Amino acid sequence: MAGLLGSLPGIEVAGQAADAAEARAVVGDAVDVVLMDLHLGADSGIDLTRELTARHPRLAVLVVTMSEDDESVVAAVRVGARGYLLKSAGPDAVERAVRAVAHGEMILGPQVAARAMSSLVAGRTAARTPFPELTDREREVLDLMARGHDNTAIARRLVLSPKTVRNHVANVLTKLAVPHRSAAIVRAREAGLGGEG
Secondary structure, eight states: OHHHHHTSTTOOOOOOOSSHHHHHHHOOTTOOEEEEOSEETTEEHHHHHHHHHHHOTTOEEEEEESOOOHHHHHHHHHTTOOEEEETTOOHHHHHHHHHHHHTTOOEEOHHHHHHHHHHHHTHHHHHTSSOTTSOHHHHHHHHHHHTTOOHHHHHHHHTOOHHHHHHHHHHHHHHHTOSSHHHHHHHHHHTTOSOOO
């Protein structure tokens, strides 16, 4: 990606970062566009997007990721991303998206645009649901976490493999932009999840 961008006229690659700490060091006021993955190892791309756009209001964040679910798109846009592309996008699409967000436009890759629109249209229903950025299954896992169940108990209760439950928990932490399970549980209980039943 850096090689592609560096070869384009009028685009200079200011740096690369593998995690949030490196990104904070690289992104300064002179940077116009950040290409952001949602999964940064232990860090959350959603959380980092929120932080960088708050610190640098002129910064345009273009999410380039493998996650094409509606909830990830909506979560990214809510925290300030101006664009969302899948990593499978071709070089022309990447160039077009980088230039568009740099000029203040909002851009969604064709694979996600139609689905994102349906999510936005369904916003009225989602607004009444706690954590609309979560899928129904992720919300169910979060509710069981808030009731005090560990991953093994959640897997038994939902008839899922422990690995699937771990993946759901990781998605919940990423989408809620919280650093650990305890913080997710606090947020869930504040929103009314985790009641008896």
